[in-house]
Amino acid sequence: MNNQKVIISILGSAGGVAKSVFAILDKSVQDVNDPIYHFISQCNIHLIDLKQKDVAYYESMLPHLSHAITLHQFDLSNLKMFRQHLTRTKTTLVIDISWADTVEMLQCCDELGIPYINSALENTWVDENEELEGFTLLERYRIFQENRGRFTNMKAIIGSGMNPGVVQWMALEVMKQAPGEMPLGCYIIEHDNSFYIDQSIVQKRTIYTTWSPECFLDEAILNYPMFMKRNMPVFLYNDVYELAFKVSLGNKQFYGCLMPHEEVITLGKAYDMETGFIYRVNDxxxxxxxxxxxxxxxxxxxxxxxLDPAEAELEGEDLVGVLLVYKDKERFMYNVMSNQSVFAEFKTNATYFQVACGIYGAISTLLLDEIPKGIYFVDELLSQTDSGYGKYLSYYMKDFVTGENNGSDGLLLDRVSQCSNGGANV
Structure with a gap:
């Protein structure tokens, strides 16, 4: 964006991901070596939410940028109001971490040529249509793909968080280790054992997760287990938590459930390898x-x-990465962050901070890199442009672990077990 003054509109500013984005932006403005320090130190930030927090909340989140923030409260489904906001504020970058319809937000930004970032595909119509239960992610992806070609006047990075987002970068980084050898399978893997240290506060009939419980349940109980094979989606007609799949990362091992996810589709469409997301949450x-x-x-x-560490202290960590399967070996790369260390510095949980690192990578790309206009998933961004996405996200997300298993557990159906407490007793 050269020397243009950056005016950022953040959609969904009252949510959990936003807190972690704020934490990074507030660090950025204090660090002259931060890649986007120059931009953030002179920016204006407009915060939009349907149920807006008060100004004191944001001043506590962004103490070094409190002078730069302006609050707005309106429904993003009101596209006329959203367009007016973009025009009136002269917004130059939209960061969408709301539940607003992705295609509608893109349409508004495309009309005005405004760069756009989001962390997931959203579509309210799909969420409310009971006939689509079991296949909601695939339907959101289908609608997005049908519309993305209409948007030619903007740059957008779609699905930039931890997963989707950073995991595509990890997958491509591991594939670079043996460029002439195509993996048989690529599995996004996550083991999140975060939970309260004091379990006496746990309430009955309550679902605890480190990110949106509603979005988690959409993947965990509303959709069927899904993976990609030969560039096509394959569904297992089981409950997600009926099956468990083995993951080995050197001396680390766990069983997780197979869940639908954006990066599974995009990587599975781009490369002829089996792709899936194997996820284990707290016990x-x-x-x-x-x-x-x-x-x-x-x-x-x-x-x-x-699971908010500001409310009660958390133990545990979130491990997120990729496992690439070859004929006689496996290669892996992952990042682990502990809740206690993340909270000590950034006042958020590990999962949300990992997501924010991916969003930061996308922000930096749009501010610093001369990429062509287009709508990019992160794997497309990396394969089609000269983006420094990986370098940028690594500024805050450090200590990636890489390794190799001398042998393989095989493809997904080779590593499946009937789920007993999510595989805990397999």
């Missing part, structure tokens, strides 16, 4: 889901809580 939530397979719909009516 309390895992056991609740396994115990309620026969009445999973009732879980929507339970209490839903995000």
């Amino acid at each position: 309390v939530t895992t056991e609740l889901l396994c115990a309620n397979l026969s009445n999973a719909d009732e879980l929507w009516n339970w209490n839903h809580r995000v």
Whole structure:
């Protein structure tokens, strides 16, 4: 963006991901070596939410940028109001971490030539259509793909968080180790054992996750297990928590469930390798889901809580990475962040901070890199442009672990077990 003054509009500013984005931006403006220090030190930030927080909340989140923030409260489905906001504020970058319709937000930004970032595909119509249960992610992806070609007047990075986002970069980094050898499979892997240190505060009939419980349940109980094979989606007609899949990362091993995810589709479409997302959450939530397979719909009516270290101290960590399977070996790359260390410096949980690192990578790319106009998933961004995405995200996300297994557990159906407490007792 050269020397243009950056005016940022953040959609969904009252949410959990936003807190972590704020934490990074507030660090950025204090660090002259930060890649985007020059831009952030002179920026204006407009914060939009349907249920807006008060100014004191944001001043505590952004103490070194409090002078730069302006609050707005309106419904992003009101596209006329959103367009007026973009025009009136002269917004130069939109960061969308809301539940607003992705295609509608892109349409508004494209009309004005405004760069756009989001962390996930969203579509309210899909979410509310009961006939699509089991396939909501695939339908959101289909609608996005049908519309993306209309947007030719902007730059956009779609699905830039931890996963999707940083994991595509990790997958391509591992593939570079043996450029002449195509993996048979590429699995996004995550083991998040974050939970309260004091478990006496745990309430009955409550789902605890480190990110949006509603979005988690959409993947965990509303959709079927899905993976990509020969560039096509394949569904298993089982409950997600009915099956468990083995993951080995050197001396680390766990069993997780197969869940639908954006990066599984994009990597599986781009490369002829089996792709899937194997995810294990904390044992309390895992056991609740396994115990309620026969009445999973009732879980929507339970209490839903995000594990927030500002409310009660958390232990554990979030491990996120990739496992690439070859004929006689496996290569892996992952990042681990502990809740206690992340909270000490950034006042958020590990999961949300990992997501924010991916968003920061996208922000830096759009501010610093001369990429052509276009709509990019992160793997497309990396393969089609000269983006420094990986360098940027690594400024705050450090200590990636790489390694190799001398042997392989095979493809997904070779590593499946019937789920007993999410694989805990397999």
